[in-house]
Amino acid sequence: MSVAPSEDGPRAAVELSFRGAPLASAEAQRALLDRVVLPPAFASATFDGMVGGVTTGRLRVLQVNLGKTCNMTCAHCHVDAGPHRREQMDDATIAHVITAMDRLRPAVVDLTGGAPELHPRFQELVVEARSRGIEVIDRCNLTILLVPRFRALPTWLAEHGVTIVASLPHYRSRNTDAQRGDGTFTASIEALRRLNDVGYGAGRPDRQLHLMTNPAGAFLAPDQAATEVVWKRVLLDTYGVRFDRLLALNNMPIARFLEWLDGRGGTAAYLAHLVERFNPGAAGGLMCRDTLSVGYDGATYACDFNQMLELPVEDDGRxxxxxxxxxxxxxxxxxxxxxxxxxxxxxxxxxxxxxx
Ligand code: SF4
Ligand code: SF4
Known part of the structure; x- marks a missing residue:
């Protein structure tokens, strides 16, 4: 059930925007996807047509993208985040987000980025949400916890009952380092140990630690439940590390992963693979039905992916x-x-x- 390491999978890469790469533009990304000729059986298929249209239900998650600054440059990053990105949510928008917690009453505030912890008001947002009884998720890249000024952060997160959702592409160092940069795996294990030391990963509802895995190439995520069993055994036996849940994600054909696909002439094949493996049973659980995603500039989107492709929520064109x-x-x-x-x-x- 493990994902085989891919020798030719995507490698950690400097931001598209910093390199001035053509696919730094959301418009260019959308145009590339729209140009693809799908297999004959799906030639005129649209996503809306196949799912019967997607509409919103009751809001559950307010996902806040605090900015694009990150200490890493992962290959699959749909945000095109990295150390050269400077975009961060300003104070006025932070104030609007806090007001929105009262107005929208989400069950969950999901803090993401970039590395959300790098935002100077990250902890303040956590406190605001927790004081309203809202569950908080920190989408943590793990390595940030080893940066000296964040050494106390695991304890602080534990004390505030923050759920940590942490990226770890694979339990093999070769695979993780290829996607996220040399030394990432060792640093991630050290960060996981620090989280375990303060009570994360032991089944406590107020110390939940979830790991996110994604494929090392142009194939789909493995079976989540079966893979979780393997990961728990390997990480505990080999590294003494515990976690609560494994989340398996597909790579989205956006930003750096799209550039990698396109560079090897693989965009059409990957899109065809996604369309051919369409699962109507997965459509009911689409996160855009109950999630509102906020960009660093306050614009709103149905999800983080629409945010990166600059497809905002609109009402009468506004x-x-x-x-x-x-x-x-x-x-x-x-x-x-x-x-x-x-x-x-x-x-x-x-x-x-x-x-x-
Ligand atoms: S840690 Fe997350 S936000 Fe940062 S580059 Fe990697 S995938 Fe992107
Ligand atoms: S969550 Fe975003 S990318 Fe996924 S189906 Fe909904 S709008 Fe599309």
């Missing part, structure tokens, strides 16, 4: 910001595109793992 009273409406149509097939392929894929 882009809705987080401070707009009508930012969430049940029954609103979700903007979809060909990238969405990544969410319904195989067992389905979302920020919470498999959906099917």
């Amino acid at each position: 882009t809705l910001n987080i401070d707009d009273p009508s930012v969430w409406a049940e029954g609103r149509s979700v903007r979809t595109g060909r990238h969405c097939f990544g969410c319904t392929a195989g067992a389905g894929s979302s920020c919470a793992g498999a959906t099917g």
